[in-house]
Amino acid sequence: MAALSVEELLARAEEREAETQRSVTVHKELDLEFDVGNLLAVDKNPAPRGVAREGAPASQREGLLRALARDNTQLLVGQLWALPSERAEGGAGPVVAQLPEPTTRLPREKPLPKPRPLTRWEQFAKLKGIRPTRKKRGTLVWDEEAKEWRRRWGYKRAGGDPSRDWLLEVPDSADPFEDQFAKRRQEKREKVARNELNRLRNLARAHRGGAAQTLHPTGHQDRAELGRVAALARVSTASRGRFQPRLPKEPPTPPTVTGRGKKRQFKPLLGDLEGEKKRQLELARSLSSKKAPLDLTRAVNKQLREEEAEAASAKGKKRGQRGKRARRQQLRPGGAKGKRGGGAARTGGGKRKKK
Incomplete structure (x- = not known):
C-alpha cells in the first residue's frame, strides 16, 4: 500500500x-x-x-x-x-433556553366567553344614567388585632366573627330575658336566606327573560298574571272547572289555559329514527355533564315555601305562648273566671222562678 x-x-x-x-x-x-x-x-x-x-x-x-x-x-x-442557553439545576441539569415573545397571533381554541348579565342595580343605574363616583374597595384590609391582612368579608374576616362573641350587650328597648345569641343567629339565617332569594331573582331575570315572567317572589302581579292564576285555579278542581262558577267581569277562559284535550303525548314506536337519536344524544349529554341543570322556578318556589313554613311556625309559637298566658290568668284568684265569678253564676241560677 x-x-x-x-x-x-x-x-x-x-x-x-x-x-x-x-x-x-x-x-x-x-x-x-x-x-x-x-x-x-x-x-x-x-x-x-x-x-x-x-x-x-x-x-x-x-x-x-x-x-x-x-x-x-x-x-x-x-x-x-x-438563543442564549444555560444549564438548569445548578449546572447539572439539561441545557435550557428562554424563548422570545411570539410574534404570530394564533386563533383561539375556544369561543369568547359570554358577557356577564347585568344585576338589578346595574340595570337601574344604566337606565337612570348613574355612574359610580368612588373606586371599588379592595377585598383585603389590615386587622389591628391579628396584625395581618385579612378579607373584608366572609370566613376569617378582619375584626373577628361577631357571631363568636362570648358577651353581648342587651339594648334598652329589648326584653331583658330574651336570648340575644339566638336572636343574632336567627337574624343571620334570615339575611342569608334573603341574599339567596335575591340571587335567584337575578338569575331568573337574566335567564332569557322567560323565567322571570313566571316567578313572583315579591307577591306583586299585574292583571294578566292574576287572570292566568285564576284560570289555572279553575281547572284544578275534580270536574276540570266545568261546574266552577265564574267571577264577576271574568273573561272567558281560552282553551290553551284550561289544558283540555290530550293530557299525555306518546312518541311513535316505529319510524321516528331522527327523534329517537336526538333524545338519546340529549340524555347522554345531560348524564355526562358535570354541572347539573338549574331549575330556577323550582329553586325559588322552594325558598318561598321554606320562608312561609318558618313564618307559620313562628306564628304558631306566639299563639301557644298567648294561650298559656291566658290560662295562667284564668287560674289566678283575681282572674275573669275565678271563684267569685263562678259563685255569682250559681247564685243567679238559684233565683229562677218556679213554674
Whole structure:
C-alpha cells in the first residue's frame, strides 16, 4: 500500500468533515420566516418537482415530503441553538433556553366567553344614567388585632366573627330575658336566606327573560298574571272547572289555559329514527355533564315555601305562648273566671222562678 501525502490526508479529512456536516447544513433559495416563540417556521420556497408533478408515485412523494420537513425542522432547531442557553439545576441539569415573545397571533381554541348579565342595580343605574363616583374597595384590609391582612368579608374576616362573641350587650328597648345569641343567629339565617332569594331573582331575570315572567317572589302581579292564576285555579278542581262558577267581569277562559284535550303525548314506536337519536344524544349529554341543570322556578318556589313554613311556625309559637298566658290568668284568684265569678253564676241560677 502506497503511502499518502499530507495533502491527500487533509483532503480526505475535509471530505469526511463535509459528510458529517451535510446533515445539519440546509441550503434554501428563500430564507424561512421563523417565530421561535411559537416554534413556527414558514417556508415560502416552491415545492419539489416530484411533489407537485401529477402521476408521481406515492412512495416518491412521501419521501420528498419527509426530506422537506426534515430540512425545515433542522433550520428551526438551528434557530433554537442560536438563543442564549444555560444549564438548569445548578449546572447539572439539561441545557435550557428562554424563548422570545411570539410574534404570530394564533386563533383561539375556544369561543369568547359570554358577557356577564347585568344585576338589578346595574340595570337601574344604566337606565337612570348613574355612574359610580368612588373606586371599588379592595377585598383585603389590615386587622389591628391579628396584625395581618385579612378579607373584608366572609370566613376569617378582619375584626373577628361577631357571631363568636362570648358577651353581648342587651339594648334598652329589648326584653331583658330574651336570648340575644339566638336572636343574632336567627337574624343571620334570615339575611342569608334573603341574599339567596335575591340571587335567584337575578338569575331568573337574566335567564332569557322567560323565567322571570313566571316567578313572583315579591307577591306583586299585574292583571294578566292574576287572570292566568285564576284560570289555572279553575281547572284544578275534580270536574276540570266545568261546574266552577265564574267571577264577576271574568273573561272567558281560552282553551290553551284550561289544558283540555290530550293530557299525555306518546312518541311513535316505529319510524321516528331522527327523534329517537336526538333524545338519546340529549340524555347522554345531560348524564355526562358535570354541572347539573338549574331549575330556577323550582329553586325559588322552594325558598318561598321554606320562608312561609318558618313564618307559620313562628306564628304558631306566639299563639301557644298567648294561650298559656291566658290560662295562667284564668287560674289566678283575681282572674275573669275565678271563684267569685263562678259563685255569682250559681247564685243567679238559684233565683229562677218556679213554674
